[in-house]
Amino acid sequence: MTKRTHKRDAEASRRTIVRNAITLFSQKGYAGASMDELAKMSDLNKAMIFYYFKNKKGLYEAVMHEILQEIYQTITEENKLHDNPLDELEGFIQTYASFACSHPYLPALLLKELSDSGAVIPEVLFASMRKLFALFSDILRRGEERGIFKDVIPMILYFMVLGTLNLMVTTKPLRVKAAQLDDIEVDTCAECDIDEIADYLIHKIKLMLQQEER
Amino acid sequence: MTKRTHKRDAEASRRTIVRNAITLFSQKGYAGASMDELAKMSDLNKAMIFYYFKNKKGLYEAVMHEILQEIYQTITEENKLHDNPLDELEGFIQTYASFACSHPYLPALLLKELSDSGAVIPEVLFASMRKLFALFSDILRRGEERGIFKDVIPMILYFMVLGTLNLMVTTKPLRVKAAQLDDIEVDTCAECDIDEIADYLIHKIKLMLQQEER
Amino acid sequence: MTKRTHKRDAEASRRTIVRNAITLFSQKGYAGASMDELAKMSDLNKAMIFYYFKNKKGLYEAVMHEILQEIYQTITEENKLHDNPLDELEGFIQTYASFACSHPYLPALLLKELSDSGAVIPEVLFASMRKLFALFSDILRRGEERGIFKDVIPMILYFMVLGTLNLMVTTKPLRVKAAQLDDIEVDTCAECDIDEIADYLIHKIKLMLQQEER
Amino acid sequence: MTKRTHKRDAEASRRTIVRNAITLFSQKGYAGASMDELAKMSDLNKAMIFYYFKNKKGLYEAVMHEILQEIYQTITEENKLHDNPLDELEGFIQTYASFACSHPYLPALLLKELSDSGAVIPEVLFASMRKLFALFSDILRRGEERGIFKDVIPMILYFMVLGTLNLMVTTKPLRVKAAQLDDIEVDTCAECDIDEIADYLIHKIKLMLQQEER
């Protein structure tokens, strides 16, 4: 809960609202989040939310835009460091994983939105998600052209990476709880940290992509 | 929207409510679904929902219990047909895929619940999800013992399968829409049907599991 | 909570309902008592309540009729044992006190009804209350005629007796609680039992009635 | 039914709500009073009630706090005018009586609350009621020390005074009605005004307190 320090500072107020909204939406979903609670969290008047964002949907769009832009920038930035598709793919996965882990609202929000087919904000999701996917797709295509990757279907592989990592992040509390109650027999990876998971995923994906087709 | 045909038939009423609730919850999420709307859809009095299920949470639990049981039964049934881990794994993925496709509320509900860490109904989710995971985990373990699968971490692989399939199902409308608007360059698999996707997934997962470790 | 043992016994069902209704109405008041809860307490179908009593008001009237008749009979019965107004008055107070104590729903219901001026059931209250008051009034009048009591206003004295005893009974839990929390200084008679209270009341009322006027 | 005159005046709105709530609660009791009706009476939106008082219970507490404070202030104010227990006692009774008569919601609310043992708002009732009782108790104790009063049990005498006066006030309509229908024989004091009643009560209580013990 980020309390504001400067009053009469439009940009600060806006940011406070967005920051808290990210938390709230990721925890309770679009319908479950209340503007009252958000105002209280942000220590400012409820009417200000509407002053800055017009309505709840507008705020939600701003939130999604913010976080999608954040992850996109982080990933493109990192991507520049590499000069071959294999390293780029590895970097993509590692970067997404560590970002998702340190900003756990991202998986929560993404899964919620995608499980609705972007019911609330199709356009924003579209534009931003496509850019990220285009980058991922491009890496794979170039790898395929160079003969490094075989039999590539980027869309499926993209969701394989995102699906795995997002679920591993959002279910962390659930898996920890399961580990405590459980009769040991099933290992829920309650202890694994996200980097190990990412490494396993990278390793496995390399295996599946570098193989000749039957 | 299933309209009732039999009045004063408790079982029919109950089923009508649950069926429509599945639709509603999967489309709008827990908080977004309204009991008023559900009653109208089901062509019966709002009070009946509470008569049968006590409260919204109770209904939601019944819904989750229902669909988790359904998928579990479908999968265990199919699993009996095979006698080796490789076929079992293939069967698991194919069955889940075709079930998810013909009952698309399942991916929607699962992703929503998991993106909350089971905020609404941890216990039910726990019990039912674990059973499904235990089956999957068991297949892999047996495969590993027989030397068919190498370097297995069931939890991660489980979410890889579920994540991929669930996202491919729930994003279908989004991907179709993207294909229409788009400048061709990125292929969103808008045309692929779920069986092809499952086959691709199976193929890739076999490759990653049958390989020696580095 | 009186559970029925005989099914298909009209009189038994009726009595069960009335007995439990007495408890319920006295605890929660007319508006606060729910027919659902009453049915559950009585272990029979809600519709039966309406079968026997037509509606909630009808049940409430039956309840008030029952308890007012009960106290009236108890008091008239006892009254026959005495042959002079002084003993009769003493008997009246003692009997009412011990009845109120062993049937604590009576004070609760009486105070609730009287604090509404009999909003729910004026007629029943009227008829039954008047009979009791007539008896009390008669005792005092006869005493006055014989010169035993001076300066008598029966209505006021009646409410003095009923008010004191009823409040002492209904506030018992409150007074006990106060005694526990308190800084000792005020004595809430938390320990007094109702007979001592009645004796004190009798003693004081005798003093006030036997005195010459100024 | 007090209609508001000033809009966007918080204090006015609050007061309007409380005033009408006093009427409503005293007439229908806690459970019987409806927030819908209260809003309509007060000519403002139902949500405002919750804006100012959070919930029904909060409003009820505000109501009880208000009226208990009112009577307490009135009585303590008056009490300062006297310098001996006898006059103080007389003043207490007279003041309470005339206040109860001009604010007839007080007896109604008090009897309702006390007949529940403060089920709804024990704490507030406690604190405020105790203060009033402490004052009454103190008068008697001081009188006893000076030998003016004999054989004093404040709690019982307190309920004797309050019981009598409250019942006389709340049953007024009932008693008037009885007088009209009746066959004359019983006198229900339908004509007496509250001051005469208070005087009679004072007279009688003096007689009972100034007497030697047996």
Add this chain to the structure above:
DNA sequence: CATGAATGAGAGTTCATTCAT
């Protein structure tokens, strides 16, 4: 005599949003 299913009205409460200052 008894049941469970059904109903419509209304309960208290919260919502996103707007208005006046």
Add this chain to the structure above:
DNA sequence: AATGAATGAACTCTCATTCAT
């Protein structure tokens, strides 16, 4: 830029009551 007051619709849930069997 910011506030608190106000609103109307919607929310979940409970109520007394009735109907069909």
